[in-house]
Amino acid sequence: xxxxxxxxxxxxxxxxxxxxxxxxxxxxxxxxxxxxxxxxxxxxxxxxxxxxxxxxxxxxxxxxxxxxxxxxxxxxxxxxxxxxxxxxxxxxxxxxxxxxxxxxxxxxxxxxxxxxxxxxxxxxxxxxxxxxxxxxxxxxxxxxxxxxxxxxxxxxxxxxxxxxxxxxxxxxxxxxxxxxxxxxxxxxxxxxxxxxxxxxxxxxxxxxxxxxxxxxxxxxxxxxxxxxxxxxxxxxxxxxxxxxxxxxxxxxxxxxxxxxxxxxxxxxxxxxxxxxxxxxxxxxxxxxxxxxxxxxxxxxxxxxxxxxxxxxxxxxxxxxxxxxxxxxxxxx
Amino acid sequence: xxxxxxxxxxxxxxxxxxxxxxxxxxxxxxxxxxxxxxxxxxxxxxxxxxxxxxxxxxxxxxxxxxxxxxxxxxxxxxxxxxxxxxxxxxxxxxxxxxxxxxxxxxxxxxxxxxxxxxxxxxxxxxxxxxxxxxxxxxxxxxxxxxxxxxxxxxxxxxxxxxxxxxxxxxxxxxxxxxxxxxxxxxxxxxxxxxxxxxxxxxxxxxxxxxxxxxxxxxxxxxxxxxxxxxxxxxxxxxxxxxxxxxxxxxxxxxxxxxxxxxxxxxxxxxxxxxxxxxxxxx
Numbered sequence: 193x194x195x196x197x198x199x200x201x202x203x204x205x206x207x208x209x210x211x212x213x214x215x216x217x218x219x220x221x222x223x224x225x226x227x228x229x230x231x232x233x234x235x236x237x238x239x240x241x242x243x244x245x246x247x248x249x250x251x252x253x254x255x256x257x258x259x260x261x262x263x264x265x266x267x268x269x270x271x272x273x274x275x276x277x278x279x280x281x282x283x284x285x286x287x288x289x290x291x292x293x294x295x296x297x298x299x300x301x302x303x304x305x306x307x308x309x310x311x312x313x314x315x316x317x318x319x320x321x322x323x324x325x326x327x328x329x330x331x332x333x334x335x336x337x338x339x340x341x342x343x344x345x346x347x348x349x350x351x352x353x354x355x356x357x358x359x360x361x362x363x364x365x366x367x368x369x370x371x372x373x374x375x376x377x378x379x380x381x382x383x384x385x386x387x388x389x390x391x392x393x394x395x396x397x398x399x400x401x402x403x404x405x406x407x408x409x410x411x412x413x414x415x416x417x418x419x420x421x422x423x424x425x426x427x428x429x430x431x432x433x434x435x436x437x438x439x440x441x442x443x444x445x446x447x448x449x450x451x452x453x454x455x456x457x458x459x460x461x462x463x464x465x466x467x468x469x470x471x472x473x474x475x476x477x478x479x480x481x482x483x484x485x486x487x488x489x490x491x492x493x494x495x496x497x498x499x500x501x502x503x504x505x506x507x508x509x510x511x512x513x514x515x516x517x518x519x520x521x522x523x524x
Numbered sequence: 525x526x527x528x529x530x531x532x533x534x535x536x537x538x539x540x541x542x543x544x545x546x547x548x549x550x551x552x553x554x555x556x557x558x559x560x561x562x563x564x565x566x567x568x569x570x571x572x573x574x575x576x577x578x579x580x581x582x583x584x585x586x587x588x589x590x591x592x593x594x595x596x597x598x599x600x601x602x603x604x605x606x607x608x609x610x611x612x613x614x615x616x617x618x619x620x621x622x623x624x625x626x627x628x629x630x631x632x633x634x635x636x637x638x639x640x641x642x643x644x645x646x647x648x649x650x651x652x653x654x655x656x657x658x659x660x661x662x663x664x665x666x667x668x669x670x671x672x673x674x675x676x677x678x679x680x681x682x683x684x685x686x687x688x689x690x691x692x693x694x695x696x697x698x699x700x701x702x703x704x705x706x707x708x709x710x711x712x713x714x715x716x717x718x719x720x721x722x723x724x725x726x727x728x729x730x731x732x733x734x735x736x737x738x739x740x741x742x743x744x745x746x747x748x749x750x751x752x753x754x755x756x757x758x759x760x761x762x763x764x765x766x767x768x769x770x771x772x773x774x775x776x777x778x779x780x781x782x783x784x785x786x787x788x789x790x791x792x793x794x795x796x797x798x799x800x801x802x803x804x805x806x
Contacts, residue, residue, distance in 0.1 A: 225703030226620060232612035233621075233629045236674060240632055243643065246650045301546035309540055318551060320795075325554040327791050329731020331758045332780045335765040336557050339564070339773065381557075384550050412536035435638065442640025444734035445758075449766060469642045469734070476646070477738040489646065496643045503638040507631060 240500070247496055250489030253482060262490060268455040270479075275487035277494065279455045283372065283465035284495070287451060288440035290376030290461070291383055296433055299384045303391035303432075308403075308417050319392070326385035334449030337378040342369040342450070345377065350462065364460040368452075373461040375451030379440045387436040394428030394513050395421060424513075431509030438502040442495060444469040468495040558784070565781030568774045573782075577746045578760075584771050588779050590746040591760040595786075597748060598664045598740055598756055599730050606669035607676065607722050614680025614718075619706055621681065630681075636674040644670050645735035653739060661747075661754035664740030668729040675725050683717025684710060716797050723794035727787045733758035757783040 254262065258275060265276025306319055350367045357363050367373070398421050406416035422429065452464020453474055468491045479485040572587050579586035613633070617626055648667035653659055687710050695705040711718070733756075736742075741753040742763065748754075757779055764776035 222702045225706065229612055229616035229620065230625070232609055233616035233625070233677075235609055236613060236629050236632045236636065236677065239670065239673070240636060243639070243647050246647050247643070250646070250650065298546050298550040301543045302550050305543050305547040309543060318547070321551050321554050324558075324788070324791070325550075327727060327731075327787050328554075328557065329733070329758060329783060329787060331731065331733040331761045331765075332561070332784055333557070335761055335776050335780050336560060338765055339777070340556075340560050381553050384553070388550065412532050414536035414539040415532065418539075438638040442638065442642070444640065444642045445762065449762070469640055472642050472646065473734055473737055476649075477741070492643050492646050495640055499638060499640055500635055503635045504631075506638075507634045 247489055247493040251486055251493045253486035254490040266457060270484050273483050277491050279457050280466045280468045280471050282457045284441055284467040287372055287375045287379055287467060288437055291379035291440045292437055294380035295384045295387060299387035300391055302388040303395055306392050307395040322385045322388050330445040333378055333382055334446040337446060337450045342374050345374060361459050362461050365462050367462040370450055370452035370464050371462050372465040375447045378446045378450050379443055383436040383439050386439050387432050390432035390435055391429050394425045394432060397513055398424045427509045428513030431506045434502055434506035438499050442469055442499045444473050448473045561781045561784055565777040568778035573778060578744055581769060588760055591755040591757045594754040595756045598661050601665035602668035602729055603726055606672035610673040610676025611680045611718060613677035617681040618684035633674040633677045641671055641732055642734040645739055648739045659741035659753045661740050661750040664736045667735035667739050668732055671729055672725045676721055679721030680718050683714045687713045720794045720798045723790050727790040731758055731783060731787050733762055
């Protein structure tokens with residue numbers, strides 16, 4: 193070192209110790225550091241296994257007793273100890289699909305507006321407001337739903353809907369308030385910010401050259417969005433929507449407060465329904481017999497496997513566009 | 525302008541208008557909810573609301589002091605458990621996460637981020653409530669901590685990755701061991717971002733209700749014993765909003781406003797911390 197013609201920088205104090213020993217020491221402490229961090233990181237795969245294990249063991253008695261019929265029978269009778277989850281599975285899927293139907297156009301519009309059309313000064317405030325929407329606790333949505341949304345639906349939405357589409361099977365019966373419709377609408381409001389936040393980051397990941405190329409070919413601004421931006425981000429946008437679906441499937445409090453909690457399968461949006469999450473929320477602490485509890489564990493297992501699958505599909509699609517980024521993790 | 529060009533131009537304008545209208549509908553929903561919270565909640569908030577515990581059903585007066593303190597304890601304990609694990613997992617992802625294990629952990633964190641919180645409640649119930657034969661605030665905290673970990677892992681990773689490589693290289697070139705570089709240089713530089721991530725995580729779990737239903741359970745009396753059932757604001761709102769009494773509905777709105785205020789304050793503080801550290805990056 194000293195034979196070098198240029199002046200060497202001042203040495204850090206650590207290197208004044210005998211060199212091989214110092215290197216050895218850092219080597220070992222580095223290895224310890226790495227294994228400690230790895231241990232914590234392994235906690236996440238472990239966590240998913242623990243959740244699955246807990247739900248599966250808890251569900252075993254019900255799995256043995258009812259087998260696959262649990263999925264398509266509709267009796268839920270704690271007295272006779274017969275359980276079938278079909279109404280909850282139906283209600284979960286129906287309310288979530290209704291929510292998607294309402295939320296997707298709104299959320300994609302927000303994303304497109306923020307990335308393509310918005311004047312610069314409006315971008316931050318609108319993005320901030322949408323993020324706030326994601327921060328509102330579920331139980332607050334539920335409260336708002338009970339006291340504001342349901343009276344609003346009863347007064348201003350259901351009568352005109354019935355007047356126009358009252359002949360369809362979807363709008364049969366009397367609207368008492370707590371219903372599939374109320375649950376679906378509150379879910380829609382709740383998942384708009386999630387879908388919007390993720391879609392926005394997907395659209396931000398679309399290279400500007402895509403837009404510019406379309407505009408340079410004489411496309412109007414909308415044509416550039418439709419023919420260049422949206423197709424480029426398609427996988428990610430679908431991923432964002434599926435992610436919203438995952439949220440809706442597992443959402444508990446607001447839905448429990450609004451959907452009516454009745455073990456029934458009906459296509460009418462005006463009738464009460466039930467979801468898997470709501471059933472667990474309502475009945476878990478009241479489940480007195482082992483089999484009752486086990487049936488609720490099985491409902492939890494179905495819900496968990498369903499949401500994990502849906503989320504995994506969503507993530508794969510989003511990663512294809514925005515590779516490896518924690519897209520939307522701030523909002524989620 | 526030819527007819528065709530005009531048509532395309534008008535179509536573009538029309539679609540822009542549709543997008544703008546739909547966007548503002550979505551934002552309007554938020555303004556409506558916040559507005560209703562303030563309108564219906566603010567009038568019920570007074571000094572007694574913050575200092576008294578609930579009175580028996582049917583009587584008027586009383587407050588939610590027990591729920592506010594309970595939320596603080598449950599969420600604080602959850603953060604104590606969840607933050608070290610989440611941040612350490614995030615550091616792993618940022619420092620060593622380029623391999624296969626990193627990919628798996630990252631993917632699982634993202635997937636767990638969307639886990640229904642009620643399912644996590646069942647897990648906490650199985651491990652804590654069932655063996656101890658009693659609902660407890662601790663079980664609630666564990667459930668909330670589990671919800672926090674995957675989120676924190678991902679935000680921490682993102683924030684640590686923002687630290688310029690030159691900084692790390694400089695430290696390593698000076699003979700700093702890798703672990704000290706990671707903790708003293710990289711993590712410290714990213715500290716603002718990590719704190720932001722933690723605050724956002726805390727804001728999210730502060731409003732959680734479902735995982736507390738059969739863990740912390742709720743408690744009408746003032747309690748600070750974490751081995752006993754404890755009230756939280758979110759549980760209190762659920763009970764009050766779904767109850768039959770006018771008085772309860774009033775208190776539900778007021779509690780909802782307080783909870784919302786709490787969440788907003790934490791979220792806005794988080795943004796402010798980020799802005800202090802990173803200027804206008806985001």
